Amino acid sequence: MTTPQAPQTIFIVDDDEAVRDSLRWLLEANGYRVRSFSGAEEFLNAYEPDQVGVLIADVRMPGMSGLELQEALIARKAPLPIVFITGHGDVPMAVSTMKKGAIDFLEKPFNETDLRNIVARMLEQASERVSQAQAQKNHEAILSRLTAREQQVLERIVAGRLNKQIAGDLNISIKTVEAHRANIMEKLEVTTVADLMKIALTKAEGTA
Numbered sequence: 001m002t003t004p005q006a007p008q009t010i011f012i013v014d015d016d017e018a019v020r021d022s023l024r025w026l027l028e029a030n031g032y033r034v035r036s037f038s039g040a041e042e043f044l045n046a047y048e049p050d051q052v053g054v055l056i057a058d059v060r061m062p063g064m065s066g067l068e069l070q071e072a073l074i075a076r077k078a079p080l081p082i083v084f085i086t087g088h089g090d091v092p093m094a095v096s097t098m099k100k101g102a103i104d105f106l107e108k109p110f111n112e113t114d115l116r117n118i119v120a121r122m123l124e125q126a127s128e129r130v131s132q133a134q135a136q137k138n139h140e141a142i143l144s145r146l147t148a149r150e151q152q153v154l155e156r157i158v159a160g161r162l163n164k165q166i167a168g169d170l171n172i173s174i175k176t177v178e179a180h181r182a183n184i185m186e187k188l189e190v191t192t193v194a195d196l197m198k199i200a201l202t203k204a205e206g207t208a
Contacts, residue, residue, distance in 0.1 A: 008032070008033065008052045008053055008123050008126070009032075009033045009034070009035055009051060009052070009053035009054075010027050010032045010033065010034045010035075010053060010054050010056060010119060011034075011035055011036075011037070011043060011047070011053055011054070011055045011056065011080075012024060012027075012034060012035070012036040012037065012056050012057075013036075013037045013038075013039070013040055013042075013043045013055065013056070013057040013058065013061070013066070013069065014036075014038070014056075014057070014058040014061070014085070015038055015039060015058065015061045015062055016058070017038070019058070019085070019108070020036040020038070021036075023036070023056060024036055026112055026115070026116075027116075027119065030116055032119065039061060039062070039063055039064065040057070040061060040063065040064035040065070040066070040068065040069035040072070041063060041064055043055075043069070044064075044069070044072060047078070047080075049076060049077070049078045049079065049080075050134070051080075052123075052126050053080060053123075053126055054080070054081050054082075054083065054119055054122040054123055054126055055069075055073075055080050055081070055082045055083070056082075056083050056085060056119075057069055057070075057082060057083075057084055057085070058084070058085055058086060059084050059085075059086035060086060066084055066086075070082055079126065080126065081122040081125050081126050083104045083105070083106060083115075083118055083119075083122065084104075084105045084106070085106050085107075085108055085110060086105075086106075086107060086108065087107065087108040104118050104122075106118075139199055142187075142188055142189075142199060143188070143199065143200070145187045145188070146184060146187060146188075149170075149180060150180050150183060150184050150187070152170060153166055153170070153177060153180040153181065153184065154184055154196075154200055155200075156169060156170075157181070157184075157193070157196065157197075157200075158197060158200045158201065163177045163178060163181070184196070
């Protein structure tokens with residue numbers, strides 16, 4: 001069963017009320033749902049990671065800066081693309097934010113057409129990120145059904161170990177390994193080793 005996604009939202013975080021208002025007017029005029037915040041802490045208190053959206057944040061703000069906000073979102077593993085706006089931008093700062101996942105970096109006064117294009121492109125990526133994060137959660141929930149011993153057997157199956165080798169690794173009989181394999185397949189609701197590998201490798205990629 002697929003969980004319906006929340007409506008797409010453009011989040012604006014800027015301590016300058018005039019900037020917030022102008023951005024809201026521009027984006028709402030183009031049909032976007034917009035929520036604005038005067039500070040990073042206020043935004044973090046309201047944001048839920050499963051929300052599909054884009055964050056437009058000023059770099060320099062009282063209290064938590066835009067860059068610190070980006071770090072906080074990274075720590076939360078929030079699948080939220082970011083575009084920074086600032087009147088104090090420089091190349092090193094832009095490079096640093098881009099490497100950490102910001103999609104773009106615009107200096108005030110920014111070009112409105114460029115901003116609209118960036119937002120449209122980022123919303124597409126935001127939807128992909130949220131879908132990937134949800135898929136990862138689903139895989140983790142499935143894998144949590146396994147016992148500790150079954151997890152050990154699964155790790156060795158993924159590593160390409162044969163039943164005889166797994167039995168030797170874990171000091172159990174081959175029949176016990178076969179029983180664990182059958183239980184794993186049943187709990188994960190798969191019928192082939194290929195499908196089993198997909199689930200296990202998705203988990204591994206998500207924790208890498």
